[in-house]
Amino acid sequence: MSRRLLGAFAAALTGATLLAVGAPAVAAPTAPPAPAVVVDFTGIVALSNCSGALVRPANAALTDPAMVMTNGHCVKFMATNEVIVNQTSTRTFSLLDPTGSRTVATLRATHLAYATMSGTDVALYRLSQSYSQIQTATGIRALDLATTHPVAGTDIRVVSGYWKRIYTCRIEAFVYSVREYNWTWRDSIRYASSSSCQTIGGTSGSPIVDVATGRVVGVNNTSNEDGGRCTLNNPCEVSSTGAVTVRPGARYGQQTYQVNACLGAGNTVTLTAPGCTLARP
Numbered sequence: 001m002s003r004r005l006l007g008a009f010a011a012a013l014t015g016a017t018l019l020a021v022g023a024p025a026v027a028a029p030t031a032p033p034a035p036a037v038v039v040d041f042t043g044i045v046a047l048s049n050c051s052g053a054l055v056r057p058a059n060a061a062l063t064d065p066a067m068v069m070t071n072g073h074c075v076k077f078m079a080t081n082e083v084i085v086n087q088t089s090t091r092t093f094s095l096l097d098p099t100g101s102r103t104v105a106t107l108r109a110t111h112l113a114y115a116t117m118s119g120t121d122v123a124l125y126r127l128s129q130s131y132s133q134i135q136t137a138t139g140i141r142a143l144d145l146a147t148t149h150p151v152a153g154t155d156i157r158v159v160s161g162y163w164k165r166i167y168t169c170r171i172e173a174f175v176y177s178v179r180e181y182n183w184t185w186r187d188s189i190r191y192a193s194s195s196s197c198q199t200i201g202g203t204s205g206s207p208i209v210d211v212a213t214g215r216v217v218g219v220n221n222t223s224n225e226d227g228g229r230c231t232l233n234n235p236c237e238v239s240s241t242g243a244v245t246v247r248p249g250a251r252y253g254q255q256t257y258q259v260n261a262c263l264g265a266g267n268t269v270t271l272t273a274p275g276c277t278l279a280r281p
Contacts, residue, residue: 001073001180001204001222001233037214039157039166041100043143044207045093045107046161050074052093053159053207054107054134055216056142057267058260062132064267066142068093068107068125069256070205071221072117080182083281084115085269091125095140100164104138114262114269117183118279120254121221123205126267143207146215146257150189155211158191158220158253162202169197169208169251178252179244180222180235189218189253190237199223199251208253216256223251 043054045068052070060067072078089112094103108128115123127134135141150156150171158167172192178185189208191197199206199220208218227248228234235252237245261275271280 001077037211039159039209039211039214040098041096041159041161041164041166042098042140044096044100044159044161046096046103046164047074047091047093047205049162049202050204051159051161051163051202051206051220053161053216054095054140054142055145055207056131057145057263058147059263060131060267062135063130064265065110066107066127066129066131066134067113067267068109068127069207069216069219069259070123070125071219072115072121072123073221074205075112075115075123078115078117081118081279082116083118083279084112085271085281086114087112089125093125094161095134095138096161096164097140100161104140105134107134113267114278116279117185119184119186120258120278121183121185122219122254122256122259122278124259124269143209144215145260146210146213146217147260148257149255150210150217150257154217156191156217157209157211158197158199158203158206159209160199160203160206160220162206163200165203167197167199167203167206169194169199175237175252176240177238178222178235179230179238181230181232184238185221185252185254187255189255190247191251191253193249193251197251208256218253218255220251220253224248
């Protein structure tokens with residue numbers, strides 16, 4: 001399976017029309033484009049053979065232990081229905097500066113809070129430092145997790161800490177399920193094919209960043225490398241009726257908005273919380 005990532009950029013145009021009483025309608029000058037969210041390497045981490053990001057769920061306080069998000073397969077190739085919750089960990093992560101040119105801190109986990117390759121491909125590490133402690137020491141803030149389902153056509157960036165490279169992509173569609181070897185991931189993000197979105201091994205775990213908001217909408221995880229059918233490194237698409245489609249070269253990520261509902265006070269994982277749909281052990 002390829003190791004991959006994501007990041008995002010966007011700009012919005014606004015316009016207005018003024019209508020003066022007793023005078024012909026006159027178009028007001030077009031407002032300048034709203035400033036684009038600058039998607040750089042802020043909040044991005046590198047780990048062995050994979051990428052990841054320092055992320056902040058919607059309900060997390062700045063004083064909560066910070067979290068790093070990557071792929072479940074960046075922990076290990078997990079069993080079909082395997083789920084890990086609250087496992088002690090000392091894994092370290094290299095936190096990059098906004099340019100991606102240097103490491104500003106080495107972050108250390110205390111726990112692998114959650115990991116699975118069942119239904120999605122995600123892992124969350126809880127760190128020894130809080131968001132505020134990291135920001136005070138390094139000036140680096142965490143990336144916010146989006147709380148809603150993204151939409152097709154969204155401009156996104158996949159930001160790889162491993163390769164220190166940002167891929168310019170767009171959400172083409174959402175796939176009912178993507179199957180690779182023994183794993184099945186649901187409602188997966190498929191990127192539109194383009195020369196600027198050729199994610200490669202090592203980009204696994206990269207955040208997918210919505211350019212318009214700067215929020216993380218997914219985690220990059222795989223691509224069909226050789227045109228194979230539902231095999232390792234060659235995922236296929238499976239419809240609700242079981243029809244299989246193979247798209248050679250297609251690249252995929254997994255949505256992350258649903259993570260928010262599964263995290264409670266102190267960024268503790270609560271899989272029985274209302275609205276939590278992540279796989280349970």
